[in-house]
Amino acid sequence: MSHAASIEISNVTKTYPPRGDSAGWKALDRATFSVSPGEFVCILGPSGCGKSTLLNILSGLDDQYEGLAAIHGRSVGQGAVRRPSVGPRTAYVFQEPRLMPWRTVRANIEFALAASNFKPSEWRGRIDNCLALVELSQFSEFYPLQLSGGMQQRAAIARAFSIEPDVLLMDEPFSALDELTARRLRQQLLTIWEKFRSTVLFVTHNAFEATFLSDRILMMTKGPGGKFCDEVELSDLSRPRSYEDVRVFEKSRFVVERLVSHIGQIDVE
Ligand SMILES: Nc1ncnc2c1ncn2[C@@H]1O[C@H](COP(=O)(O)OP(=O)(O)O)[C@@H](O)[C@H]1O
Ligand SMILES: [Mg+2]
Incomplete structure (x- = not known):
């Protein structure tokens, strides 16, 4: 190998x-x-x-x-x-966004960061950076169902990259x-x-x-x-x-x- x-x-x-x-x-x-x-x-x-x-x-x-x-x-x-x-x-992005509907975009990404053991003090910076990259900065406090399918998928991509x-x-x-x-x-x-x-x-x-x-x-x-x-x-x-x-x-x-x-x-x- x-x-x-x-x-x-x-x-x-x-x-x-x-x-x-x-x-x-x-x-x-x-x-x-x-x-x-x-x-x-x-x-x-x-x-x-x-x-x-x-x-x-x-x-x-x-x-x-x-x-x-x-x-x-x-x-x-x-x-x-x-x-x-x-x-x-490893991050995994599926055909559907698979965001948790009861959590905001930011809280969805926080969940992934916590699961990967990132320190809470790093969360805000990582999330803001990744949301900016997918042009969702203004939507961090929105719930998934308040976003279009494309925006939800961008949030899923931001979540994936947030853990680098x-x-x-x-x-x-x-x-x-x-x-x-x-x-x-x-x-x-x-x-x-x-x-x-x-x-x-x-x-x-x-x-x-x-x-x-x-x-x-x-x-x-x-x-x-x-x-x-x-x-x-x-x-x-x-x-x-x-x-x-x-x-x-x-x-x-x-x-x-x-x-x-x-x-x-x-x-x-
Ligand atoms: N949990 C499962 N149980 C039984 N068969 C499955 C299961 N998941 C997928 N398959 C079968 O395995 C084959 C490959 O599926 P999949 O990997 O989903 O294909 P693809 O993603 O390329 O469309 C398909 O024929 C599918 O029916
Ligand atoms: Mg498939």
Whole structure:
């Protein structure tokens, strides 16, 4: 195992147990890849190929798997002790914001900071800084239901960055938003990432989004036994990237062609 890797996945197999009359379902079959520190990697694959399963394993939410999943050389799940005060910090942003509706935006972020053992004296500064980065400074005392879906998702992103994560896991965080809002949030995400340089593993089924955001795309085929089938390097696409840049469009067309050559069809956006 390369000690320089921020995320290491080696021969990870996940089988969901049988339930009722249905047989067990193999969601991942010997998945293997690694991500370097500070790298922005997208996993691109059709619905049901095992993307969320993989992030659940990496975040420690699911510890029933075979193989090795490690962050900064420490294995996750499988009896590994989670001690948020030491070692690498991981943040997870989901498709829905998952804010606690009875807490204000500020109190939601405080909850995350407390869970990661940050001193209360640091909270205000961290929260104000992260809310400013997602342009929500005026909304810190609002409750989630008083905000639009896009604003809630920005609050979730602020919460994720407030703990200065070494590793940020993102599961289709923009796919429930309208395309114009999603575009602004992608751009904001890249601006923040360039400040923090967290390692990002971003899951999507949108080839253009993957091309616009990442340094490298890992492609997955459909289940059962979702597999990593291909990889596209994007480091030659200079940053900051723009939606008007024809090279981004051309590259994303190339990515779609590659994906189709593996899976035969693609989700209609
Ligand atoms: N808790 C579960 N129990 C049984 N099967 C599951 C469970 N979660 C996901 N699956 C199955 O595993 C496969 C991969 O799911 P998932 O990781 O959510 O895919 P993706 O995020 O790529 O859409 C799907 O076929 C799904 O039905
Ligand atoms: Mg999913």
